Amino acid sequence: MGNDMNDDFLHRLRSEPNPKFLTALKARLDRQAIDHGKARRTLFRTAILAALIGGSAVAVAFVAWRGVPHPFGGIAQVRDAQDKRSGGGAQKMSLAPAPGRASTPGATPDAMPAAAASEGAATPRDAGPVGPSAPGSDAPHSVFSVAGVGGIIVNAQNFVRRPVELGLMTKPQFTQTTTAQAMAMLCHVRGSAGADSATADVAGADRRMMASELAVCMRNGVSRVTELRVGYEVVVLARSKLYGAPKLSARDIFLGLAAYVPDPNQPQSLIKNPYHVWNAIDSTLSEEQIEIFGPPLSSLTAAAFRRTVMEAGCVTFPGIAAIKSRDPERFEKVCQAIRTDGVYRDLGYVVGNMVEHLDTYPNAMALLNLREMPTALVAASVDGVEPTWEAIAADSYVGSRTLYLYLNAQRAAANHALSDFVMKFERTALDPGSDLQLVPLAEDQRQIEMRNVMTLPDVKL
Amino acid sequence: MTPEHAVSGRLMEFMETNELNWDAVYAHQAPRIYNYFRFRLGRESDVEELTARTFEQAWRSRARYRRDLAGFSTWLYKIAQNVGTDYLRARHVHLPLDAALEVSAEGSPYQDAERGSDFARLALLCAALPERERELVALKYGAMNNNRLIAQLTGLSESNVGTILHRVVQTLRERW
Numbered sequence: 001m002g003n004d005m006n007d008d009f010l011h012r013l014r015s016e017p018n019p020k021f022l023t024a025l026k027a028r029l030d031r032q033a034i035d036h037g038k039a040r041r042t043l044f045r046t047a048i049l050a051a052l053i054g055g056s057a058v059a060v061a062f063v064a065w066r067g068v069p070h071p072f073g074g075i076a077q078v079r080d081a082q083d084k085r086s087g088g089g090a091q092k093m094s095l096a097p098a099p100g101r102a103s104t105p106g107a108t109p110d111a112m113p114a115a116a117a118s119e120g121a122a123t124p125r126d127a128g129p130v131g132p133s134a135p136g137s138d139a140p141h142s143v144f145s146v147a148g149v150g151g152i153i154v155n156a157q158n159f160v161r162r163p164v165e166l167g168l169m170t171k172p173q174f175t176q177t178t179t180a181q182a183m184a185m186l187c188h189v190r191g192s193a194g195a196d197s198a199t200a201d202v203a204g205a206d207r208r209m210m211a212s213e214l215a216v217c218m219r220n221g222v223s224r225v226t227e228l229r230v231g232y233e234v235v236v237l238a239r240s241k242l243y244g245a246p247k248l249s250a251r252d253i254f255l256g257l258a259a260y261v262p263d264p265n266q267p268q269s270l271i272k273n274p275y276h277v278w279n280a281i282d283s284t285l286s287e288e289q290i291e292i293f294g295p296p297l298s299s300l301t302a303a304a305f306r307r308t309v310m311e312a313g314c315v316t317f318p319g320i321a322a323i324k325s326r327d328p329e330r331f332e333k334v335c336q337a338i339r340t341d342g343v344y345r346d347l348g349y350v351v352g353n354m355v356e357h358l359d360t361y362p363n364a365m366a367l368l369n370l371r372e373m374p375t376a377l378v379a380a381s382v383d384g385v386e387p388t389w390e391a392i393a394a395d396s397y398v399g400s401r402t403l404y405l406y407l408n409a410q411r412a413a414a415n416h417a418l419s420d421f422v423m424k425f426e427r428t429a430l431d432p433g434s435d436l437q438l439v440p441l442a443e444d445q446r447q448i449e450m451r452n453v454m455t456l457p458d459v460k461l
Numbered sequence: 462m463t464p465e466h467a468v469s470g471r472l473m474e475f476m477e478t479n480e481l482n483w484d485a486v487y488a489h490q491a492p493r494i495y496n497y498f499r500f501r502l503g504r505e506s507d508v509e510e511l512t513a514r515t516f517e518q519a520w521r522s523r524a525r526y527r528r529d530l531a532g533f534s535t536w537l538y539k540i541a542q543n544v545g546t547d548y549l550r551a552r553h554v555h556l557p558l559d560a561a562l563e564v565s566a567e568g569s570p571y572q573d574a575e576r577g578s579d580f581a582r583l584a585l586l587c588a589a590l591p592e593r594e595r596e597l598v599a600l601k602y603g604a605m606n607n608n609r610l611i612a613q614l615t616g617l618s619e620s621n622v623g624t625i626l627h628r629v630v631q632t633l634r635e636r637w
Contacts, residue, residue: 006630006634007602007630007634009579009633009634009637010583010598010601010602010630010633011602012579013500013579013580013583013602014496014499014602014603014605015496015499015580016492017491017492017495017509017512018509021509021512022491022492025491025512025513025516026484026487026491028513028517029483029487029516029517029520032517032520032521240532242532242535243532243607243609243610244609286607287607288607289605356533357485359532359533359534360485360486360489360490360532360533360534361489361534362532362534362606362607362609362610363607
């Protein structure tokens with residue numbers, strides 16, 4: 001039913017209910033809910049609490065007896081970790097000293113013989129925040145730093161949380177930043193690049209390194225850089241399966257969600273987004289209100305969405321696409337600003353109940369990371385491409401981007417904790433069953449990356 | 462233990478967390494249900510009463526709502542339809558001509574008068590429509606539902622809903 005039906009006269013006849021009536025009715029409903037729920041919930045809460053306490057006691061006893069599986073290699077014996085922290089007992093961690101490395105307590109683990117000397121010629125490592133461990137520190141607990149985009153940093157932080165809590169490794173220094181800044185930190189660029197005095201051993205990126213960036217690395221003495229693909233960060237707009245998969249273009253989505261859009265009458269000027277129904281954007285779309293539920297705009301998912309889908313829709317307007325190289329900051333502001341007039345509704349705090357929300361609102365969609373999408377929802381196709389695994393791997397789904405790690409291979413050769421972290425993080429990311437919020441690479445690509453993480457070859461651009 | 466008491470922890474959690482969302486559900490759906498009854502009855506009186514009755518019934522039985530059987534909107538509008546049908550049966554109200562002249566309370570006096578007058582005119586025109594078509598108009602333009610949901614509520618196919626509505630709107634426009 002499009003506008004050709006000319007039914008505006010009917011829409012105009014709607015009327016808002018009296019606010020006093022709405023408030024009074026809501027108060028009545030709240031009272032009713034409390035009365036009905038009170039007695040029953042007290043009983044069930046008691047039962048659930050008892051079950052939880054009992055279950056927790058059993059779980060704690062089991063864990064204390066058997067040990068805890070953790071991502072840093074098989075089973076980490078809690079008792080061993082406790083012994084280690086208290087200075088006694090044999091170490092049974094997977095973070096074994098590398099061949100040829102000093103393992104005597106008190107030795108400086110990150111002594112970087114040849115590699116450090118060549119790096120130091122450009123920018124002395126010990127001046128940065130990721131210098132060697134303090135004398136007397138536990139040998140395998142080397143420190144290192146990771147800088148990069150949120151998709152890498154948040155996943156990496158989650159990945160190390162448990163071993164750090166168990167005292168199995170020292171918490172790496174994480175810096176969430178842009179890809180360009182992460183590259184600058186990896187390549188020891190100081191000052192104007194925004195990296196200031198900080199350097200990084202690993203850069204997490206949402207694009208490939210540029211040849212110019214690699215040249216800077218070489219010039220600054222970071223002569224061995226390894227590139228590893230981690231996986232795909234994929235965002236979708238999803239709707240309840242009750243109402244079917246929407247078919248949208250990136251341009252439709254941009255026009256539906258951008259804070260400012262080109263004026264249809266003067267495409268060179270931007271106006272505040274006037275669109276509230278989909279078929280006002282494109283007459284072939286349904287006459288449904290634009291309603292998108294999603295996580296906070298500061299979330300990783302929203303950031304990935306702005307960077308992928310919104311930008312793809314934005315560059316379909318030649319006037320805006322033209323400023324991308326001329327004025328990247330302005331381009332980013334125009335293309336990535338999401339409207340705040342209520343069309344995009346932040347429901348981050350009830351993500352667990354997204355399905356119920358979408359069942360309730362037939363025309364509404366949710367912005368989600370593909371890995372978080374419940375099976376009761378169906379993802380929209382964008383530009384005619386559904387977010388299938390094949391489409392993502394073929395790089396044809398617009399809401400997907402490949403995430404990379406760039407590793408200072410010289411540092412990795414000298415810092416076992418760093419190489420151990422990279423190897424295990426990469427192995428986990430490549431595992432289709434991992435908890436990371438990433439879509440894994442194809443099988444043949446996974447094998448290539450596993451080989452790369454073992455051999456740390458120099459990047460070829 | 463009755464089946465009602467055999468609620469699992471998981472369901473309990475669902476119900477509890479869902480309580481948070483009922484506020485949003487209410488805020489979103491109350492104006493729609495309200496307007497559904499306005500369009501369905503063709504007048505303002507008793508609309509608040511029927512809206513309240515619908516929500517009270519839904520709130521009372523929301524623990525029994527099963528989303529594996531129906532989307533929430535489908536379920537809520539089914540309740541509204543039943544409430545409306547019971548009301549009309551009891552009152553034998555079919556041609557609410559006098560009440561249709563009532564004026565809405567929103568907007569400026571001029572706008573209200575104009576809208577009220579238009580609404581009265583619509584009520585007159587709708588009164589001549591078959592029951593099913595009045596229901597479709599109320600679900601579409603009162604409740605602002607899409608054709609897919611209306612099809613689920615009425616048992617018609619989605620395309621049939623679109624066709625009927627198209628014809629009805631044309632008819633109303635011609636007589637407007």
